[in-house]
Amino acid sequence: MATWNYYNANKGIHAFRWDTEYYDVDVKAKKIVLTYNESLGRGFEDDRNAYRIEFLTEGSKTYRPQEGRNAGEDQFYAGSITEIRMFDPSGDLQIKVTKIDVPLVAVQGWYNREGDFDRLFQFLDGFDSTHIGAQNGKPETWDLYQSYDDIRTGRGNDTVTAKGGNDFIIDLGGRDSYDGGAGFDQVSYDEWYYNPGGATQGIRADLKAGEIVGPDGVKDSVKGIEGVRGTFLKDVIRGDGKDNTLVGFAGNDVLDGRGGWDSVRYDRDDDHGGYNGIRANMKTGKVKDGFGTTDTLKSIERIDGSDERDVIIDSNKDHGFRGRDGNDVFRIYGGNDWMRGDEGADSFLFYGTDFGSDYVGDYDPGQDSLTIVAANRPRDLKILSRDNGNDTLVRLNKNAEVYLEDVDPNSVSAGDFIA
DSSP, X not given: OEEEEEOGGXXXXXXXXXXXXXXXXXXXXXXXXXXXXXXXXXXOOTTTOOSEXXXXXXXXXXXXXXXXXXXXXXXXXXXXXXXXXXXXXXXXXXXXXESOOEEHHHHHHHHHHHSSOHHHHHHHTTSOEEEEOOOOSOGGGOOTXXXXXXXXXXXXXXXXXXXXXXXXXXXXXXXXXXXXXXXXXEEEOTHHHHSOTTOOSOOEEETTXXXXXXXXXXXXXXXXXXXXXXXXXXXXXEOOSSOOEEEOOSSSOEEEOOSSOOEEXXXXXXXGTOOSOOEEETTTTEEEOTTSOEEEEESOOEEEOOSSOOEEEOOSSOOEEEOOSSOOEEEEOSSOOEEEOOSSOOEEEEOSSOOEEEEESSOOXXXXXXXXXXXXXXXXXEEEEETTTTEEEEEEETTEEEEETTOOGGGOOGGGGOO
């Protein structure tokens, strides 16, 4: 059983599995050393790859063939790789893999044919494995994009103890045990999109019960998991009553947050070919996703849109909305809502005379449009200064107002918000 240990310096590196053609190779006594070389075609990114990888060997034997395309070159024909170590540019250990036995003759063949070591890591995916995460320091220092372990399990029965940090666990099948530990931790089944062999169903996730039935029909046990990503099939994902983030991808998914402040995300649809934007209706609890399939939402408080044009319709409850890329449309009816359009020329429409106290985090007067539909004349609205003139409040009445962050009240007028 392979054991993977992750250290604080690892920064979530993950691409060493398929980027090994960008390394210089130096065969030494009892180890093979790979050093990253940007001149081979890709710039080095410290949160993507290790700078140096060492394959420790035992019992290695080589010979020099007299014929063929490798004539005169040392070739392994015996021995094994028994340990892998990965280091950052400063020489700090990032990941260590032990208890492995990879035949060097196979590694030599893979390298001769393909010029890299990618299949070595694919070979390891076939075994049961144990993954022990890093603590990543104190919680107040954790960064979602830096203080985490990117843990890819295999097709065997794997055990993950992620420990501290905001960790990302990738499932490839088998009867697994996932313990996220402290931090915001996610389990993703979207790798089945890229490797669909053996997927017979969408996932059935119940974080409250601590179990997820995977695409292979085998049940995984989960603990300390706050986020779940599904598959290209119909998924049913239910939260645990705390703050959860759910991703369904393609399929007529059921996404149920239960209690807490729960989010669904569609900004990853593009990764799977869902390029059509979403149509979300919080009144009906239905979302047509980027693939044209329809999700059913229950107890969801926040929606993150796609990288295309999205239309999001509010209900009378409190929500958070984020449009991301595209010229998004937000139709707001009630509750105290928070929203960001992000990139694109976005439209914010507020209906009625009791739509709540709402907040727009990135309104751009030169690009976006914002309409208070019930206002017929400029005098129906008040433009008020907030935060010492840094922000603006557009008020129809005390039950219908919109706070605009980083908008100078002198840069807008009431007429800007009337259709």
